[in-house]
Amino acid sequence: MSTTTPTKVHYYVPRPSPYPVMLSLALFFVAMGVVLKVNALRAGPWSILLGAALLIYVLFHWFGNVIGESESGVYKSWEDRSFRMGMVWFILSEVAFFAGLFAVLFYERNISVPHLAQVDPGFTLYPGFTAAWPSAGPHGKPFSVVQPWGIPAINTLILLTSGVTVTWAHWGLKTARRSAAIIGLMLTVGLGVVFLGFQAHEFYEAYTRLGLTLSSGVYGATFFLLTGFHGLHVTVGVIMLSVILMRCIKGHFTPDQHFAFEAVSWYWHFVDVVWLLLFVFVYWM
Amino acid sequence: MNAAHANDAHHEEHPSGFTRWLFTTNHKDIGRLYIIFSVLMFLVGGFLAMLIRTELLQPWLIIPPEVYNQIITVHGLVMVFAAVMPATTGLANYLIPMMIGAPDMALPRLNNWGFWLLPPAAVLLVMPFALKLFGIGNGAIDTGWTMYAPLSVQGGIGVDFAIFAIYLMGISSLLSSINIIVTITNMRAPGMSFSKLPIFVWSWLITAFLLVAVFPPLVGGVTMLFADRHFGTHFFSAAGGGDPVLWQHIFWFFGHPEVYILLLPTAGILPHILSTFARKPIYGYRAQVYAFWAIGMLSVVIYAHHMFTSGLPVPAQLYFMYSTMVISIPVALLFFCWFATIWQGSMTFETPMLFALGYIVLFGVGGLSGLILSDAVADQQYHNSYFLVAHFHYALFGGPVMGIIAATYYYLPKITGRMYNETLGKWHFWQTIIGFNLTFIPQFFLGIAGMPRRIPDYALQFTHLNMLSSIGAYILGSAQLVLVYNLIQVLRGVGKKATAQVWEGAQGLEFTVASPPPYHTFETQPVIQ
Ligand code: HEM
Ligand SMILES: [Cu+2]
Numbered sequence: 001m002s003t004t005t006p007t008k009v010h011y012y013v014p015r016p017s018p019y020p021v022m023l024s025l026a027l028f029f030v031a032m033g034v035v036l037k038v039n040a041l042r043a044g045p046w047s048i049l050l051g052a053a054l055l056i057y058v059l060f061h062w063f064g065n066v067i068g069e070s071e072s073g074v075y076k077s078w079e080d081r082s083f084r085m086g087m088v089w090f091i092l093s094e095v096a097f098f099a100g101l102f103a104v105l106f107y108e109r110n111i112s113v114p115h116l117a118q119v120d121p122g123f124t125l126y127p128g129f130t131a132a133w134p135s136a137g138p139h140g141k142p143f144s145v146v147q148p149w150g151i152p153a154i155n156t157l158i159l160l161t162s163g164v165t166v167t168w169a170h171w172g173l174k175t176a177r178r179s180a181a182i183i184g185l186m187l188t189v190g191l192g193v194v195f196l197g198f199q200a201h202e203f204y205e206a207y208t209r210l211g212l213t214l215s216s217g218v219y220g221a222t223f224f225l226l227t228g229f230h231g232l233h234v235t236v237g238v239i240m241l242s243v244i245l246m247r248c249i250k251g252h253f254t255p256d257q258h259f260a261f262e263a264v265s266w267y268w269h270f271v272d273v274v275w276l277l278l279f280v281f282v283y284w285m
Numbered sequence: 286m287n288a289a290h291a292n293d294a295h296h297e298e299h300p301s302g303f304t305r306w307l308f309t310t311n312h313k314d315i316g317r318l319y320i321i322f323s324v325l326m327f328l329v330g331g332f333l334a335m336l337i338r339t340e341l342l343q344p345w346l347i348i349p350p351e352v353y354n355q356i357i358t359v360h361g362l363v364m365v366f367a368a369v370m371p372a373t374t375g376l377a378n379y380l381i382p383m384m385i386g387a388p389d390m391a392l393p394r395l396n397n398w399g400f401w402l403l404p405p406a407a408v409l410l411v412m413p414f415a416l417k418l419f420g421i422g423n424g425a426i427d428t429g430w431t432m433y434a435p436l437s438v439q440g441g442i443g444v445d446f447a448i449f450a451i452y453l454m455g456i457s458s459l460l461s462s463i464n465i466i467v468t469i470t471n472m473r474a475p476g477m478s479f480s481k482l483p484i485f486v487w488s489w490l491i492t493a494f495l496l497v498a499v500f501p502p503l504v505g506g507v508t509m510l511f512a513d514r515h516f517g518t519h520f521f522s523a524a525g526g527g528d529p530v531l532w533q534h535i536f537w538f539f540g541h542p543e544v545y546i547l548l549l550p551t552a553g554i555l556p557h558i559l560s561t562f563a564r565k566p567i568y569g570y571r572a573q574v575y576a577f578w579a580i581g582m583l584s585v586v587i588y589a590h591h592m593f594t595s596g597l598p599v600p601a602q603l604y605f606m607y608s609t610m611v612i613s614i615p616v617a618l619l620f621f622c623w624f625a626t627i628w629q630g631s632m633t634f635e636t637p638m639l640f641a642l643g644y645i646v647l648f649g650v651g652g653l654s655g656l657i658l659s660d661a662v663a664d665q666q667y668h669n670s671y672f673l674v675a676h677f678h679y680a681l682f683g684g685p686v687m688g689i690i691a692a693t694y695y696y697l698p699k700i701t702g703r704m705y706n707e708t709l710g711k712w713h714f715w716q717t718i719i720g721f722n723l724t725f726i727p728q729f730f731l732g733i734a735g736m737p738r739r740i741p742d743y744a745l746q747f748t749h750l751n752m753l754s755s756i757g758a759y760i761l762g763s764a765q766l767v768l769v770y771n772l773i774q775v776l777r778g779v780g781k782k783a784t785a786q787v788w789e790g791a792q793g794l795e796f797t798v799a800s801p802p803p804y805h806t807f808e809t810q811p812v813i814q
Contacts, residue, residue, distance in 0.1 A: 010389040011472070016300055016308035020398030028291065028405035031449035034414075038515045041421065058529045062394075082391040082471050089463040093497045100502025100538075104509070104520070104531065112528035125523065138525035215517030218526035225509065225518075243553075 005265045012074045019062040026054035063243070068109065070260070072251060080259055087263040091270050094233075098274050103224055105281060108218050109133045135221035143211035148283035151198050157277050158198070164192035176249065176255045185245040188268070192238040199231050207253045226282055233271045237243075240264045307401070311804065312382050317700070318400050320693075324772070326367040326407060330764055334358035338724075341751050344743050350560060353741035354427035355443065355812065359410060361430030362447065366409045366454050369681070372689045373550035373728035374399075374461050374653030375491045379700065383795040383802065384483045386474025386811045399460035406453035408418025413443040429739055430794035431540065434532040438513045444655035445514070448507045455504045462493035474794075476813030482794055484567060488553025491581040492546050498585060499542045506535035506664050530751025533592050541588035542637025551688025552619055553577070555641055557793070559623055562638035563630025564790040569622035576615040576622075583612045583781055593664045602661040609659035614650050620645065635788070636710030640691035643718055654679060667803050669739075675725045682721060690717075692767065694786040701775050702801040709771045709809070716764035723757025748767065 026195070029051030037044030070074065116133030126138055134145050146152060169184025203224075206212040212220050244264050247253065253261055300308065309315060333356050342346045348356070357640065380395065382389055390396045410425070419493045422442035426432070437444050467483070469490050483491075512518040519525020521532045556567045567573075578745045586606040589597060597605070623645055633640070654676040658664050667673055699705050727750040743751065773782065783800040794813075798806055 010808075013389045013393050013805075014310050016305070016310055017306075017394050017397070020307050020394055021401040022308045024401040024405055026401070027453060027456075031405075031409060031453065033447040035409075039422065039447060049324055056382055070450060073590060078471070082467050083468045085471055086392055086463055087393075089497060090459075091458050093463070093501050096498050097501035097505055097593070100505045100535070103502070104535070107531055108527070108533065113530075113760065116523060125526070129526070135526040136332050151397070189729065213517075214512065215519070215525070221509075221512065221518035221520055221527070222523070225340055225512070225520075229505075243812060 008086055009078065010271065012069075012076075012079050014069070017062075017065070019058050019065070020160065022054060023058045023062070026051045030055065044204065049282060051259065056103055067247065067252070067260075075257075075259075081255070083259050083263070085259060086096050087266060091266060094270060098229070098277075101229065102277065102281065105222050108222060113218065116197065117238065122198060135217055137272070138217050139164060141216065143147065143213075143216045145219075146206060146210065146223075146283060151202050151205065152279055152283045154273065155195050155198050158191050158195045159272050160273050162188045162195070163269055166268050170265055173248070173253055173258055173261060174255050178251075181253075182245065182248050185241060189241050196231065196238065197235055198236075199227070201266075205209070223282060224276055230274055230278055233274070237264070237271050290385070301498065307704065308397070310389070310397055312378050312390045312393070312396065312644075313392075313802070313804070314807075315396050316375045316377075316379025319378060319403075319617035320370045322400070322403060322407075323368050323372035323375060323689075324674075324769070326363055326371065327765070328409070328769070329362040329614055330360055330368050331765060333357075333363070334758065340741050341743070341757040344745055344748050345526050346742055348741060350741045351427060352424065354739070355414070355425040355628065356427075357739060358413075358426050358429055358447075362426070362450075363407070363412060363604050364681075365430065365543070367403065367410070369398075369685050369689065370454075370458065371403055371549045373489075373492070373542070373547070373685070374458075376466055376485075376550065376692055376696070377461070378556065380696070380795060381468060381486055381489065382472065383798065384486055384719075384792055385472065385477050385791060385805050386807050386813065387468060387472035388805065388810065389472075389809050391472050392462050392464050395460050396464050399464065400459045402457040402460075403455045406457070409446045409450040409453065410440040413441075413446050413565040416442070431536055431772050432507075432510070432532070433536075434510065434513070434529040435521075436682065437510055437532070438521055444510070448511050451507050452504060454498050458496050458500050462496040463505050465489055465493045465498070474807065474810040474813055477585040479555065481813060484556050484570060484573055485553040488549045491577045492549045495542045495546050495549075495584065499539045499546075502535060502594055503539035506539070509535075518768070530592070532591070533595055537588040537591045540584070541585040541591065542581075542682065544677075545584045547685040549577060549580065549793055551644070551685045551692070554692045555623060555624060555644060558641040558691055559626045561695075561788050561790040562635060562641075563627040563632050563794070565626060566792075567622075567626075568625035568721040569657075571620075573622050574619055576618045579613050579615040580612060583615070584607065587612060588663075590659050590664075593661045594668045597783060606659055606661040612660075613652060620652075626797060635694075636705070636707060636714060637691045639711065639714040640687050642689060643714065644684065646681055647687060647718075647721065649683075649684045651676060651678075651680030654788060667732060669737055670692075670732035671728040671736045671738055674738050675728035675732060678725050678728075680801050684726075693768075693772075694793075695788075697775060697802045698787045699802070702783050702799075703775045703778060703780040704783050705771050709767055713767040713771065715765055716767065720757050720759075720761030720764050722759055724754050727751070727754040727757070 031046050031051075033044045033047030033049070035044070036042075036047060047285070068122055071247055113133060113135050114131050116125055116129075123206065127133065164182050165187040167184075169181045172180025172182075172184055206223075212223065214224050241264055246260050247260070252258075300804065306314065306318060310317075336348065336356050336359060337353070340346070340353055342628075376699070378390065381387070413422050413425045416422050424441065424443055424444035428437045428440055428444065432444070432447070453639040469486055473482075506587065509518070509520040513520050513522065519527040521527050521529045560567045560753040587605060589601065590609040593602055593605070634642075654672070656678055658667055658673065694705060694710055697703075697806065731747055731750050731754070732752075736743055785799050786796055787800055788796075792809065795802075797811075
């Protein structure tokens with residue numbers, strides 16, 4: 001292996017940065033705080049508070065730093081390619097995460113719950129147990145499920161529409177019509193917020209009217225696990241979209257250099273697809 | 286010079302002292318941090334192992350049983366997540382950019398974050414030991430590293446700490462894997478095509494794919510565990526329609542690929558070492574790369590061989606039995622290539638080579654005993670006996686740990702610019718081999734005779750073999766102090782200066798630069814012919 005004539009292309013390696021290690025410290029305090037809190041120790045909430053404050057501080061400055069670098073033009077096509085691939089692999093890891101959660105759903109529906117009824121026909125796990133999906137809650141506490149063709153169907157339409165609006169915004173950016181991009185993003189953020197509002201309402205109804213809670217047996221637990229994690233991702237998506245919106249208004253991004261915008265829109269589409277699967281397998285079928 | 290580059294690390298000397306290590310974006314600094322952290326954690330895990338063997342030296346209780354359970358659990362978690370994984374990740378960070386002619390890792394700040402998540406995670410893991418001393422909680426996690434429900438649902442505060450340690454280590458692994466994938470796909474020097482990629486780089490690429498695929502579901506799983514513990518869900522409890530075996534599926538979907546995540550990077554470094562000291566090119570480069578792919582893909586679909594006794598239906602047991610046996614084919618292919626690489630070579634036996642050969646022998650025993658365990662019928666007897674413990678120690682110490690030690694000796698002169706003490710190295714090797722076999726051969730017999738794992742006390746007929754095993758463990762443990770002494774001597778600058786070439790037969794870009802390499806190796810990329 002011999003080396004000759006070095007190339008002259010330059011890759012941007014950032015200077016030493018205090019933010020990563022601070023972010024780790026923030027997560028440490030949050031993690032410790034949560035553990036102490038759930039074990040009813042007094043220091044818990046303080047530790048969470050400290051961690052969260054540090055977390056927000058760091059995210060603000062780290063992203064500020066990156067946006068500054070981006071605007072000063074140090075990221076060329078080589079760096080851009082790294083960011084794109086990084087984002088793709090991050091989304092793939094999220095795919096693996098949700099695939100795991102869906103596998104849990106299918107395992108329960110098709111294997112473990114039916115199996116519980118096969119052990120011994122005379123055996124009842126608890127009064128009112130049926131080996132059907134949705135299975136009744138423990139101790140036979142009744143609950144009803146969220147009807148798919150009400151709010152969930154509307155939410156499906158909302159997210160699908162938001163997928164269209166974000167694509168429209170992207171197209172606006174690419175054809176150098178900033179106002180279209182800004183309006184598109186505003187609509188997307190708005191739709192995201194409405195979705196979250198509906199979802200919060202649905203959770204509230206589930207708890208107060210339907211009797212469907214985290215402890216309504218394996219159905220309730222799985223329902224909230226899947227929809228809850230999805231809701232969390234929508235929340236993160238809305239925050240990121242808002243940042244992008246702000247940057248658009250400030251005049252960042254050019255028709256051919258707008259990685260951050262694209263990354264967030266990929267993420268948004270991913271969250272969209274997860275919702276479709278949720279709608280089909282959790283609410284509908 | 287472009288004005289925009291004024292912020293760039295290349296044109297700036299790094300800060301000195303403490304903040305250099307905290308804030309660094311340099312792949313070599315981060316690689317060294319990983320390796321140092323890993324050595325420290327090996328010492329922690331090793332100390333716990335000595336405690337375990339001291340308890341088992343004789344058949345009565347020295348350590349309270351509940352503390353014993355905490356010790357074995359933290360030993361396992363520390364060794365897997367805080368010792369072996371950081372060691373291979375550290376090697377990746379240090380070596381991959383040099384091996385492929387890249388200016389640095391692709392995402393340097395995230396790289397730094399990936400490392401600095403680990404010390405907090407390790408602290409979370411062991412902190413409950415300390416909290417107990419202040420009367421808070423009942424000590425560290427005590428469920429075994431597999432954290433099976435329902436025990437882990439009922440356990441104390443230590444389980445919560447472990448769950449959050451897994452979150453942090455999960456983020457860390459994902460960051461480093463994504464970084465490694467992007468670096469390998471985007472940062473290669475011109476001419477460094479995939480078919481020229483050093484085998485170590487290939488092995489890490491596949492390892493990183495595996496991590497991206499299997500770590501996220503575990504993160505979901507521990508979240509469900511946390512919810513079962515504190516939010517009234519019934520994922521792992523039949524009382525609410527859930528299933529404790531579901532945890533086993535989630536855990537082993539991660540856990541089995543994880544053993545290959547530990548193994549593959551060292552199986553990648555091995556051919557480099559063998560070829561250097563046999564002074565022959567690597568035999569079967571393509572075959573080995575295909576074997577890595579096969580192992581990587583198979584490992585996610587054979588995981589339930591860890592669950593033969595948990596009531597899987599017979600067709601499932603048969604499937605997992607045969608598929609597990611199939612994975613030994615690509616593994617055997619690797620062995621064939623290793624043998625062929627040294628076959629008729631003009632070998633010399635410097636310390637790295639000794640450890641590499643030791644790897645082949647010990648890991649060979651690990652793989653063969655794995656084949657015995659993969660027989661679903663026989664496994665009813667072997668499962669959770671000391672036979673299993675012996676198997677995975679041959680596989681994990683014999684493979685990854687031996688490989689890490691071999692790589693350490695091999696690259697130490699490159700990293701530090703100093704040769705280590707060869708006599709001490711040889712001493713380390715022979716003491717390790719003798720100690721290791723003395724520790725674990727008796728455990729095969731103990732297992733066949735019926736001694737179960739994870740017990741602090743045992744029936745009297747197991748006494749003699751256990752005593753032998755403990756004596757072996759002390760020999761093995763003290764051997765590692767020889768390594769630590771040798772490392773410290775090298776870091777103090779004792780020993781002769783290493784040349785750029787270091788080893789007569791060494792090949793690869795990393796041996797074209799000085800020892801130690803300049804802070805930024807390839808500011809301008811080389812062109813590979
Ligand atoms: C041809 C290769 C291999 C085969 C066929 C094999 C097979 C098996 C089987 C069937 C078990 C489960 C036994 C039981 O629970 O009763 C097992 C356990 C285990 N194996 Fe392997 N194995 C192989 C290689 C490896 C490698 C390369 C590693 C690590 C680097 C490894 C680490 C482990 C560990 C840690 C366990 C025990 C986990 C626990 O229960 O705590 N094995 N192996
Ligand atoms: Cu396995």
